[in-house]
Amino acid sequence: MLPFDFDYYKPETLKEAVDLFQYLDQQGNQPMFFSGGTELITLGRIDLAYTDAVIDIKDIAESKVMKVSGDHLILGSTLSLTEIEEANLFPLLTKTASEIADHTARGKITLGGNICAQIFYREAVLPFLLADSQVLIIGPEGKKVIPINEIFHEQLRLKRGEFLVQLATDSRFITAPFISIKRRQQWDTGYPLITIAALKTGQELRVAISGLCPFPFRSKEVESVLNNIEMSLEARVQGAIELVPDPILDDVEGSAEYRLFVLQNLFYDVLARLER
Known part of the structure; x- marks a missing residue:
């Protein structure tokens, strides 16, 4: 049980999620994008996380993608670690992610949630740093595709109102x-x-x-x-x-x-x- 109340929103599109964050932010709330909730629940219980409004993005279509497109593997940020492990499309990511937390937790922890978390470890980011992956981010300025090694410095450097949508990895690194x-x-x-x-x-x-x-x-x-x-x-x-x-x-x-x-x-x- 969290020691605070919050409003819950579940947008259906990327634009709706971004617009909703801006609206709530302008109203003086402290909105938070939410894709699995494990960190909010864990840190919220010990007063290290707080929000007035949760914006649940885990069912937005673009963030649930798992496909090969040309020479790249595209993974959505709201895929659970269990889904990634079972598909095994990126063996290094599978091996690394399969040892995060326990089996039950991995069914709830999402790829983006782990990469953008406040905890020290965030092991899921390691394969993407090695593979020079590209990240798709959306926010008030629209969509941006950026090499992860240009935007990840100790943490993913997102601007306020932005969130991670997808990661794209070249197949030559996936088979290395x-x-x-x-x-x-x-x-x-x-x-x-x-x-x-x-x-x-x-x-x-x-x-x-x-x-x-x-x-x-x-x-x-x-x-x-x-x-x-x-x-x-x-x-x-x-x-x-x-x-x-x-x-x-x-x-x-x-x-x-x-x-x-x-x-x-x-x-x-x-x-x-x-x-x-």
Whole structure:
């Protein structure tokens, strides 16, 4: 039960959703786009989220798309992680998403909800950062298609009144060799410690990480060192560790030192798998 009341709206089109947000915002409300509700329920119960009006976008047709169009896979933002897992059209995304929360929760958590969440982890974004995916966003200024690596910096940088509609991924990344590993402090239970996702395209290794910092990230600097085959394996891993961004999480799940230790071993695992 949430400790506050809110009005509920369910628009049928993208334009109706955008117009409704603007109208409610101008009336002095605090509207929120809603596609699954897990974060609102979780954070609302502990006074870390609040809204006067929920705008439910999960049944808008464009946001429920799952199709191959030409050389791209198009995924709607309101698809549940379970739907994505069962379809298995993007194996790296399937593997990464299949380890988010538990089976029951994945049936409610949506792709866009995870990517745009306030929580640290947001593992579903990692495959899209690696694949240079394009995002379709709609808001008061209309539709925009933007490379995800230009708009995702610690979080998806949406303007007020905008929301994520779709993500498009080139098929050459979908079929690339990949690895996705999640490490937890308590084996198969508890929150994740670190998740690493990597793929190889040509001779280039790409790596994205969640759980090390208070945000998921892909670092070109880290990748440059890991791809430098003129260095020893140990030097590459140590050099990559020295280039990860700050701050490193230090909490009950694991100290900063322990997280870096785990990451070091994950780098070795990634290199061993993808450089065979």
